[in-house]
Amino acid sequence: MDLQLHDTTALVTGSSAGIGFATAVGLAREGAHVVLNGRDAGRLDAARQRLLDAVPGASIDAVAANVGTADGAEALIAAVPATDILVNNAATFGPQAFADIPDAEWQRHFDSNVMSGVRLSRHYLAGMLERDRGRILFIGSDAAVQPQVDQLHYSVTKAAGLALARGLAELTRGTRVTVNTVLPGPTATEGVTGVLDGLSEQTGLSHDQLVTQLFETNVTSSLLRRLATPDEVANLLVYLASPLAGLTNGAAVRAEGGILRSMI
């Protein structure tokens, strides 16, 4: 299938690792010019090289910026004034008991996970509407609709992102611009590996044991019963980023392996 992504520019926030990187690879494979982003310039350089190894000849830019700050979002916008596809992927996450989460940590989650999407969408959506073409994708989570008590701050920000995406979709009425959210479930990314490292240290359990425990005690409704791969999530994102997905707008599309039991 030709996803008709040649001659498009795609900006993927938080794309030096994980789902963002896999999405950047998928988009580049389809011929899009891809803008990588992350906070750490060294990690970003390494990602650019890995992307070139995966897709020789790919057209890539990379902008180091923290999209969880107003200055970082502004710097990214200055470097990339317009894009056809914006993937709001960068986020912070990790388990913490509700009683132990201080205000500053709530604020950090809001800045990284919500305000990043607000600031970037505010800028890029205007250009998309003007050109009558564009895609904004948010990375949500099953936690957006089924809050996880071991990371309530994260869950709340993902719910906010879902409302933001649906609200922005309302602004696209009658145009060929769409705004959608993809809801991944537990996925084997660098970020999740880091969380498992921490839990391993605390509990003495191996990663495999922790993953088994996750499906036996936390996400018991999962039909998949394993971690997804970043590529599996990225496949859906790349499709939704394409002109072929024009009928899907204002939607929360699942890539969570059947954790959510509601029928629609």
Ligand SMILES: NC(=O)c1ccc[n+]([C@@H]2O[C@H](COP(=O)([O-])OP(=O)(O)OC[C@H]3O[C@@H](n4cnc5c(N)ncnc54)[C@H](OP(=O)(O)O)[C@@H]3O)[C@@H](O)[C@H]2O)c1
């Ligand atoms: N993995 C899962 O199980 C899972 C499940 C559901 C939803 N999600 C969602 O999927 C998205 C990606 O998660 P992931 O697991 O792929 O993450 P990851 O492996 O931790 O990778 C995160 C990427 O984002 C960058 N990043 C983080 N904060 C940033 C910021 N403020 N500004 C710019 N770049 C930033 C990181 O690079 P630097 O650290 O160098 O900045 C890295 O490239 C997130 O929205 C997450 O909530 C993940």
